[in-house]
Amino acid sequence: MQKGRNSKATTKAPTRQMWRRSVIVLALLLLFCIGVTAKLSKIQIAQADYWREKAVDQQMSDSITSPKRGTIYDSKMTILAQSATVWTVIMSPNNIKKEEIRIKIADDLSKLLDVDREKLYQKTLKTKSQYEVVKAKIEYPLATELSEWIQKNKLESVFRIIEDYKRYYPLNNLASAVLGFTGTDNNGLYGLEAYYEKTLAGKPGRIVTAKNGWGDDLDIKLRFEKTIDAQDGNGLVLTIDSAVQYYAEKYLEIVVKETKCTNRGSVIIMDVNTGAVIAMATKGDFDPNEPMTITNPDTLAKIALLSGDEKSAALKKAREEQWVNKPISDYYDPGSVFKTFTAAMALEEGTASENSKYYCKGGLKINDRYIKCHKAGGHGSLTFPLALSNSCNPAFMEIGQKLGGSLFFKYFVGFGFTERTGIDMLSESRVTDLLYFSEDELNVLNLSIASFGQNFKVTPIQMITAMCAIANGGKLMKPYVVQQILDSDGNIISNTEPVVKRQVISESTSKRISKMLADSVNGGGAKNAYIPGYRMAGKTGTSDKTDQNVASNTKNVVASFAGFAPADNPKYAILVMIDEPQTEIRFGGTIAAPVAQKIMSEALPYLGIEPVYTEEEKAAMDRTTPNVTGKKVSVAQSMLANANLKYQVVGNGDTVLRQVPEKGEVIPKNGTVVLYTEEGKLSETTVVPNFIGKTMSQANIAAANARLNLQISGLGLHSSEAKADSQSIEPGKKVPPGTVIKVSFVYEDQIE
Template identity: 40%
Template structure:
């Protein structure tokens, strides 16, 4: 019989070993990779899971910094309120224990025993109903929400935040009598605004979590909010919180406070007069105003009317708007309400564009004088009422005085606000230089003001500008700007030629009283010379002096100013029957400290829509009150002194 050698060859042995060890090797590599992931890549995740198993953390809310005006008057501060929370696991345990106690008491009563006076005897269901009813009433939340919270699989669930102390005390007194610890409170903070609607769009407000929303509250949220602390407490093997001695406290670091350039008194003057103007002329699309230090850029006051109550920001503040909303069908109300609410929160001075109209002639004046394209003393301009530009068809641009102003000096042309004269001035400056100065005055960029949501202008770029666009731009049409861009650029034309960055905050002070940041004058560039700026001031003072009552003329004060009236842009198109009225003025005219801009968006044209009629009287009233408040006393000319109404004493 033939035999076969069954001994494996070396080659076969290698194959067998490879078949066994290769899978083992791959398995080992997989285990090593998993270990690396566990110990390195996923270390933080598993460490947090372990910490959550062995420790519990309770947040200590940092106190939010306050906001003060330039004189230290509080505009926003935080006060102590409370969070009410439940430990659902502990609650169920305590209710079971109470249930046993109640059953025992009932058994004793049934057996004829007498219990001590005021001993509570009830059932678990009745007591739970009483607890739910109390919490629902005191915390203003539904009973279903409370019942759901009681069944949560957690040891910490917040029922309500921002609970006032008296309410929190009532709740705690109730549960203390029951000897229950599963529902309790912890300190929280609530934002209060003692001046209510004053400077509302500038200050902004916080949400229910204490985070800044809109205005300075949002822009400086990082400084104001501080750093929360925490209490870390160990858990036992069953997951129960251990006694206090096993806890570690990490104290909260309270936020810093803001000290503003805003002056509450000037802010009040501005808001009071804006409201009066808006109601008198039935302004449809809100009004706004700015008072600024012409040399430093410090904002003394900034307002939008209608305002809103910072302590109740979701309430529609304007009565007319609220009435219109309430008259809407139910299906339309919610969207309209949200739109109206968000509109009242917006700061019109920095978030909306408008065509400036003749106020822009200040810029054309400044650039023409700087370039010596105009001599105010010797140049004359003839206005026939319109200018026609060749084309197919031709384009005719009219003056507001259709019959024309005739022959006039440059100073008279500015006082008359003559469009044809300024079209000629713009032509002398030329497209290239006009666009250069337009940019140099800051009209192609955001100002950099320390407020959120500032937008930039929409303007005609040089490569697209022709002679017609240059002509209309020269007297304030074609381009759209924000009020803050306008006042900042105008300040540069009258403060010596310097473009300064506007700012609302003067300094930031830490919770321990150290000044951590200050905001001074930030000069971006010099646009025109001191001499040219002085000439602009002189010309604008002449506008006020010569126009008298239709401008910001105040006896005893040297004031420069200019009115503007423009067509309103609606849905991207220029309207023919809706207007924007505006007025800017500054004082003292020879050495300006304050500059002001007032704007009324869409006044009722049947009552009045020219800047000289709508906004100039408003600006005059604000300026007169402001100058007296700032300590500027009237210095009458001889003519003014003779015209003063001096009371004559009655002599008997």
Template identity: 40%
Template sequence: MAVKGPNHQMRTRIRGLTVLFALIGFGLVGVRLLYMQVFNHDFYVQQATALQTRDTFITPNRGKIYDANMQVLAESAAVERITVDPKAVVDESKVKKGITAESQQQTLATILSETLDVDYDTVMEKLRKTNSQYEIIAQKVDKDVSKELDEKLEAADCTGVYSEPDTKRYYQHGAFLSAVLGYVGSDNNGAYGLESEYNDELSGTAGRLVRVQNQQNKDIMPETQQYIPATDGNSLVLTIDSDIQNYLEKHLETALADNPEARDGVSGIVMDVKTGEVLAMANLPDFDPNSAYELTNDKYINELKENVAKILKEENVKAEIPDAWYEKGGLDNLPEAIHDNSDLVDELGSARVNILMKTWRNPVIADNYEPGSTFKLMTVSTAYDLGATHAEDTYYCGGSLQVENWEIKCANTSGHGMQTLTEALMNSCNVAMMQIAQSVGMDRFYNFYKAFGLTEPTGIDLPGEGKGQFHKLDVASDWNEVALATASFGQRFTVTPIQMLNMVCAIVDDGKLKKPYVVKEVLSGDGSVKSTNETEVVRQVISEDTSAYMREAMEQVVANGTGKNAYVPGYRVGGKTATSEIQPEYDSDGKVLDTEDRYTASFIGVAPMDDPQIAVLVSINDLPESATHTGGTIAAPVVGRIMEDVLPYIGITPVYDDSESDRRELTVPSVSGKTRDDAISTLSDAGFDCIIKGDGDTVTDQVPSAGMRIAASGKVIVYMGEEKPTEAVEVPDLSGMSPDECRDTLEEYGLYLKQKGVSSAQITGDTTATKQSPEAGTKVSLGAVVTVEFSDTTTVNDR
């Protein structure tokens, strides 16, 4: 039976309905388009623009940091930032071929984590954020690594990964000057030091790159790309001289090695007396600003391990923390067993940050300490300037002084007897200082304390400067005659090391207090000078006459007093020793935390005293009483070594008087081929005695060789036909010997002594060899010079 189709009437109805639905559909579309393009035009333009526009910020190069001689200390280099667009990572065409979205993400995460050394799980977490178009995977990526990544991505046909221009800060000499320079964080902003203080100058202005791209991240209209270049930051020229900084750090390293019980390390500053320029500044242990979040110093790592052990014990957690965590931190370096204990992880992280902050801080400007006997320079200069004491005045010390209800002792409990003002300073006598302060009075004493700038920060251009803490003037129980007595010798109040050294510079430079500074110039991008820091005299504190007396007295401290271990042959060095007490710390129950008293050993030196050019402060911090801890014994020699390097470097020629004839070095002349009498005459004219070996007619060899410089007391060996020994000589161990014993011992070995340290006039039975170079056991050639440093090893009473 035939099947009937729709009749004419039905077909007409179908066509009508089709037209009607089409009209309704197009009408709705038209209304929607009208709504979108007319009534909400701006909204949808913004939405489209947001989806299509890629706006990339271009990081400017931070300005360079130069030393005083225009050597680069810090600079930025172009690197890259690696980002992903999670929406663009998954290729739908691959999904249709059976390669799942998860598989594509895993492949990309593997490549990124292995190439960029980032955590795989962290990368996967970011790739799954498909509601985001911008996730940072790694920053500060070197270009060669970025190129390697591009090649791997292309080979694996991965999409959605981009590189953006970035900059990375490089510190050319690692930990060198790190406390002053600070470092730059991952956001390219300065953290600590000059990087922080001058961040606005160094940062520059970011640029922008604006592009329009489709869903496949291809440029839609390349011609519309907008590029606004970044403006690089300004540069800094420092007052720091890298050579002087090297000298300072070298000798501080030795001081730290010699005093391993110094719980807070060692610190030092070198300043230009006349300008206030800081020529060098260092603290050890230090850190490498190229990897500021890593711990490399054993002292700090061991301290962190002790703190972690306490935390784990308190939390009753048994876990072995790997060394990698102590050194680099990071959740990945902690045992998986404690990953879920977020409170413990946070507590461990805080402990590590606390140690890091100790490595970053700059104690010489930030930390307070009781200055001890170096402060006696202020006590004496104040009284002298007021006319309360005179050079010819005398003071009797019987070992202690009764002040109100307190018997306050001198470091020399047997007493110094009768002494002049200069001798009181040379002896570092507490009793004399208390008497001098009494003659000044509380009000005038404090007025000078304030005038020397000790109640406020110096204003140095470094962040985090402290200002110390003095007695409360309006509280009778705090500021009274007893407080005045202890303040006279630098105890029971605090200052910062930079305040102390700045005060001493004022005392020796005709009484002018200056503002110290570290940055000499700010340079614009084209190298022109944008701004300059110049010497700023804050105020005149004492008279030129007082300053002249203080210079003479300070020179006597080194020549004949407690500072004799800072003596440098040929130079007029002055200074003051200190051994200051550290006030004990108590726990919550009032129990003293330390089992023995602790001290800071320090010395402030100035040279040359007839026309002061440089001042040096060295402090060896937080020593137990059981260790050698007096400033005259362990800090003064360090300043002497620094002076011996720096003074010739800045062009000051040594001048030897008759008492230093044994330290004068002379050049050995050539006597080869001469007769016996001619050789003796030639050497005598040059200032040398000689030893004759053999009985030939003419000189066949000599030791030392012509042109070498040795002490005038050294004897030249002349060979008259006898064969000169050719085998190497093993340097003997000279430690603990007197200068004469060292000289005689070396002569037996055919070696020569270069004597350093205590002046010959101050040598006693306690003056012995403490250092030698080359070290004992070293093989050297016949006639080599062995440098030996001598110190008075008895405890110097300089508290």
């Protein structure tokens, strides 16, 4: 009986234990299911977007396509900046399955594309990446060679060659400081490229392609690709005329080199009636195709002596300095050019007139300070126009004092010297009250000094904009460099209209001061800006860099000229600024005015301004030699006499075999044409003398003795005191008799 009971108990016990185990297992399964369900819910609901993106990333390839950056044109639609097609090489390392493929890619492409092998190999190891740039912006021949390599090695799933764009500047350095440049990503970094970035850049496109589970392209029947086209950028049409810009840069570069200028030079030419900038030049400059290259050889030589961090810092500084657009960014003391505005203020307010008289004894004492005139011993008695023409500091101190600080400051503000001009360019310098005297600060001493343009600072763009107001009847214009914005099809989106900011002086005062400035060029301190047939008006300046000179114990100056033409119907204004010339003679009238003369002599005829010659100018005008080669000597003599030219017959023949100068060459009135009539005489030569430093009379005698003709430019015909400063053929060279030597004359005055 006992055995039976024990057997029954044994049977029931496992059943109870199994039930408990089953409950536990079911509970665990339930908890597991709840956990899985919760996790799935989290994935499907809370994290749905995240996992959907991950799935799309694995199944879709998304490539960015670059838009074509807008073209920049000059005013005549000459291309200044454009984007050309290049190609960027993209690698998808996640599609590389074998180590030997990685090695082959690194070995072959490091040579073909001229990239670092180790860096390329490391990119092949990024097995989770589908987008690694191997090399950007390769040209067509290299892209073709690479494409053939990819096909040969069956690596189409690993590499893509994407169309891209590279910025080119076909005129190289021309207007480089205005244009600026772009970076490797095609974004504008400096100049108009940066200022108009949103206009020029366009919008990127996309190419979306479906992939299989291994990241490879789908079978051709299942392949999916969606393209969103890039939107090309808009173009800019500038007010800059590349021909006038070339004239400005050509002569500015010459004077910067000749004067050993240590802080570059600037030229601005502006339409006085609209504010449109026709040229804006800076020398030294840079090539925007290679903006990282330092162009100043002296700077490069100094940097070469450095090493390490010091060298890196010097390179960075040198690059940034050459990129700066000096005409809108640099401050300078305007010097005597500012006397133009002090004179205009006084005429407008009636505190001075053309009949006002002043006496200069060489200086003027203000409180306990004696301020000298640039002319030792003084100018003596002066009328108001002569005070401006001779740039007399004491006279202008009196003019400023009579005007008073309140009125002076009113017009100082009116002419725009306390504000930015608002030109549509990057980095126009801020104007703060630290740069000039406030009305409260204009005590007698400060007012006197400010009246002749010292102890305050302006920017070149402020100065020429104010000079345009002098020329155009008194209106202060807002300057601009972009005339039109074009869409990618060439349609005009917007056109810039001239903006008059305010009327500063009356039209009557404008005409009166313009006449005085024209007289200054015709026979006063700005005479080196004289151009036959074009009545130039203008004022020179030579300003001390006082704060810098005191701090560094130097004697640096800024030589400048600001003017416009024609004086009686102004069209274009010009500002020339030479910053820190290192020559012995460094006055604005001697250095800057001749540059303005040379630039405007070429620019004005090009711009369609007709010359109007005085009778004196007509009488002195050059002639063009007629074609007398092959004619009888008697006929040639008659033709030359009718052209107001002399002749010299060489040989005893009766027919002209050769003439010097040849037909069509410019020769002065009464110049001599040499007529060769015998073969044996054709090889005759004469030696070119040194004309530098001679007056026109002395140069003519030397030319006559050497049987040469002189073509005079500058002041040779206008001033007996002007001296030759350049000649077209170097002294000592042997040339045929009758050869025309171009000689430029300047007046070496010391008027500031």
